[in-house]
Each structure stands twice: as structure tokens, then as C-alpha cells.
Amino acid sequence: MSDIVLLPADERPVHLRHPQLLADVVGARLHLPPAEARPDGRRAGDPVVLADWLTGAASHADTAVVSIDGLCHGGLLASRLSDDPSDEVLARLSVLRRLRHARPSLTLDAYAVVTRLPDLDDATEEPGYWAEHGRSLATWSRALHRGDDAAVDTARRSLPREVRDDVARRRLRNHTLLLATLALASEGVLDRLVLSADDTAPDGLPAAEAAWLDHWVTALGSPPPLERYAGADEIAGVRVVRALRGGVERPRVALVDAPGLGRVAPYEAVPIRATARSQVDAVGGRLVTDLRDAEVVLVVLPPEPQGDWALAPPEPDAARDQRHRRCADDIADLVHAGAWVAVADTAFPNGGSPALVERLAEHGVLAALGAYAGWNTAGNTLGSALAQAVVGRGLGGPGSAHERLLVHRLVEDVGYMARVRTALRAERRAAGLAVEPRTATAAAHLAATIAERLAGELSALGELGERWRLVAERTRLVWSSTFACDIEVVAADG
Numbered sequence: 001m002s003d004i005v006l007l008p009a010d011e012r013p014v015h016l017r018h019p020q021l022l023a024d025v026v027g028a029r030l031h032l033p034p035a036e037a038r039p040d041g042r043r044a045g046d047p048v049v050l051a052d053w054l055t056g057a058a059s060h061a062d063t064a065v066v067s068i069d070g071l072c073h074g075g076l077l078a079s080r081l082s083d084d085p086s087d088e089v090l091a092r093l094s095v096l097r098r099l100r101h102a103r104p105s106l107t108l109d110a111y112a113v114v115t116r117l118p119d120l121d122d123a124t125e126e127p128g129y130w131a132e133h134g135r136s137l138a139t140w141s142r143a144l145h146r147g148d149d150a151a152v153d154t155a156r157r158s159l160p161r162e163v164r165d166d167v168a169r170r171r172l173r174n175h176t177l178l179l180a181t182l183a184l185a186s187e188g189v190l191d192r193l194v195l196s197a198d199d200t201a202p203d204g205l206p207a208a209e210a211a212w213l214d215h216w217v218t219a220l221g222s223p224p225p226l227e228r229y230a231g232a233d234e235i236a237g238v239r240v241v242r243a244l245r246g247g248v249e250r251p252r253v254a255l256v257d258a259p260g261l262g263r264v265a266p267y268e269a270v271p272i273r274a275t276a277r278s279q280v281d282a283v284g285g286r287l288v289t290d291l292r293d294a295e296v297v298l299v300v301l302p303p304e305p306q307g308d309w310a311l312a313p314p315e316p317d318a319a320r321d322q323r324h325r326r327c328a329d330d331i332a333d334l335v336h337a338g339a340w341v342a343v344a345d346t347a348f349p350n351g352g353s354p355a356l357v358e359r360l361a362e363h364g365v366l367a368a369l370g371a372y373a374g375w376n377t378a379g380n381t382l383g384s385a386l387a388q389a390v391v392g393r394g395l396g397g398p399g400s401a402h403e404r405l406l407v408h409r410l411v412e413d414v415g416y417m418a419r420v421r422t423a424l425r426a427e428r429r430a431a432g433l434a435v436e437p438r439t440a441t442a443a444a445h446l447a448a449t450i451a452e453r454l455a456g457e458l459s460a461l462g463e464l465g466e467r468w469r470l471v472a473e474r475t476r477l478v479w480s481s482t483f484a485c486d487i488e489v490v491a492a493d494g
Helices: 017-025 047-060 068-073 076-081 086-091 094-102 130-146 149-157 161-186 205-219 235-245 272-282 318-336 354-363 378-392 401-430 440-459
Strands: 003-007 029-031 063-067 107-114 192-197 226-230 252-255 286-288 296-301 341-345 371-373 468-470 489-491
Touching: 003 047, 003 235, 017 029, 017 235, 017 378, 017 401, 047 063, 047 068, 047 094, 063 068, 063 235, 068 076, 068 086, 068 107, 068 161, 086 161, 094 107, 107 161, 107 205, 107 235, 130 149, 130 161, 130 205, 161 192, 161 205, 192 205, 192 235, 205 226, 226 272, 226 378, 235 272, 235 378, 252 272, 272 286, 272 296, 272 378, 296 318, 296 378, 318 341, 318 354, 341 354, 341 378, 354 401, 371 378, 371 401, 378 401, 401 440, 401 468, 401 489, 440 468
Parallel strands: 003 029, 003 063, 063 107, 107 192, 192 226, 252 286, 252 296, 296 341, 341 371
Antiparallel strands: 468 489
């Protein structure tokens, strides 16, 4: 049985619950930081307490999976919000060197994220000035990357100097931390390192910084054990799966070719086919071309041209739904032929396709899937689907931990994100209410309503849904926002 320590990027369910559900599939022990040390929304975690906990928890573990953002900033949001100076942030890396000296046999697996720069006038997860200057900052960022002096001058005039300087200083600090982490990997302190990009775009400061990292990787005489790809919130689960598999032979994964895999998904910079290949590598798999030779068959529902379940819910479209149903027909044929199918539903960001899942339910194949995911970015979706399919192969069946995770994703990604959340937001707007709850009491009341509706979504899964139930009292809105909802699914007779 594997014994894994996880210091995650933050306290959201994708960094805590999802990795735990993956570990449960194989009955592994996953150790997580105490709640009092973890971040809480915009409040950073305690880097000193987290480092002490990591040192103690890793003393008898096989693998430590460490978020650099969690360790050195106190969380992913804190990496964007905190005013901690560079020397303090960099000094927090020293615990990894001490762990390497104290436990040479410990596998140290670290991951870090190139700081995003969202093109939105929204300060929910950014410094306060983003509410007024977010889009202008994104324009400035793109102009800097392109080297367009005239555009840079124009963008600068639309921004207060103190805002530009603050963004630049934060990014310089964070980029310096990434370079220092890369140096640890090149020195052999880290066994594996992921440097990923969150909410990427073809141009802008994040893309420039990613290119600078690639320059140093190329310049190093002995390339470090490094992976670079688009993703963030799925990484904890993916790295846990890599640790669970250890030195087992790389699973063979076949990607089913389909029209649309050449499209670039929203919040990403490369075609979905390239993202899929990167995520296969990330989970420790190897691509094969013959479906008959594959242990996992990956089916990707390609990105649609428009729509985002969180920001701009897609309008009804009969032709589009028919395409999604045809994809479900193909998936059903693969399942009936004995394939272990991972379904990556990337049609829209921030939610899955109801038409796809409804048709899969009609075919009666939901319970036989190797995995389903359809949440947030395409990279998040692909990594999550592959992680479950790889770790759960041969461990499915009624009442299994694998089936529990499958039900969890279906209820959250389609039931909540695509259906319940969309309907609730529309209802609140129509009633003249604020879309987001403004108090903890309002958030709790809304969570109770969500739990009632999700019970119906669970029952819509038919026989699969009958074996599981939602723990209504544990349904909660993450950061008191409807963007993400934490749910718990347990056996119906438990």
C-alpha cells in the first residue's frame, strides 16, 4: 500500500477531495495538511506550519507531492495576492533540500504554476485593482509580449503606474521562484517537477515567462526531470496517481481521432490534441495508435466554438446536441466492445455536456466507463479523466470506490455546473437578486437548495444513481461562490 504525502496548492475540493477519491480507488493512504495550516479563500495558509507538517509527515512516506505555490506562498491565490518579499518566499524552498538530505529514498514530486493574467475586470481571485483594470492589464501584457512599442505606450497610459509596477513586481518574484525550483530539479533535489500554466493564451506575460523557462531547460546540459503543459487544478490528482503507480509499466493509451481535435480550447494556447498528448505523458501513460492494444481508450468531445457554462452558458443548439449524441453512440460501441474508456468532455469550459451524458445513460454504459470529466479547462478535464482511468482499471464495479468517483464527477460536472448552477444564476437574476451570496448564511441557504436539486440529478443517472446518495448537509459553496460546489457522495445503504 502506498503512503503518500500531499501538500496541495489550496483547500479547494479539487486539491483535497479529488486526490483522496483517487487514492481510495486503490486503498492507499493519503496524508493531507491540517485544516488550520491550509489557506481559506483569500487568506493564505501558514508556510511555517506547512513546512513543519511536511517534514514530519514525509518522515515515513514513500512519496511527497508538493505544490510550490502552497509551500512557498501559502496557496495558489496567495501567490497572486500576498506581499511577501522575494527573499522570504525563496527561503521556504529550503525544506525540500533538507528533506532530500534526511530521506534520500523519498520520492520528491513538486509542481508549480506560471502565474495567470486573466482578461477580466474581476478581482475575485486577484488584487483589488483587477476589478477596474483587469482587461487593460491583459492588453498591456499582450503588447509587451509582442514587442509592440506603440501598443505598449497606449496600454500604459490607460493604467496607473502603481498598478503596472505592482503586477510586474509580483510576477518577477513568482518567476524567480520558478527558476529556483527548476534549479532544485537540475541539482537532483527533486525527482520530478511539473511547471504548468493556468488559463493560458498564445501571447502575454505568462506565455513569455513560460518561454523563458523553456530557454533554461534547453540551456541546462543535463535536462532536469521536468514536465511542461497547460493545467493547474487537476495536477494534484494526476501526481497522486503517478505516485500510486510507482514504477509500474506505463499504461498504453489510445486517443480516438475525431474532427475538432485541432481546435484550441478556451484558456489554452495549443490544439486540444496536443493538450491530450501532454496529459497522457503527465499521468505516466504512453500513446499507442491501435485501440486493440490500448489499456485505456481516450475519447475527447472537442471544444465548441462558443459557450462557457460559468461565464456565457451555451444557447440551445439541436445540431450541436446531435453531434454530442453521436459521440456518445461511439463511446457506447467502444464500451460494448470491452474498451476501458476515459471520456474527456471538453465541449465547453466549466461544465459537461448534458446531451452527451443523457445519451450515455440511455445506452446504459455510464457505470462501465473508465472515467468521465467535464469541468473547468480542457487541461483540467483531460488530466482528471486520465488519472481515474489509469488508476481504476480493473477496479470498477457496483459499489466500488472507482464507481463513487465516477458518480461524483457526473453529478458535479453535468448536474451542478451545467444544469443546477446555470438555472440558479438565471433565477436569481430574474428575481433581482445578487448572483453570488453575500454572506455565509446566504451561502449556506443556497447550498441547501443546491443539495435538493442535485439529489434529482443523481437519480437521473438511473441504476448507477440508485447505488449512491448525496450527503446534503455536507454540500457547500467553495469560497461562498456558486462557481464551485463541494459535494460528498456515499453508498446509498451507508
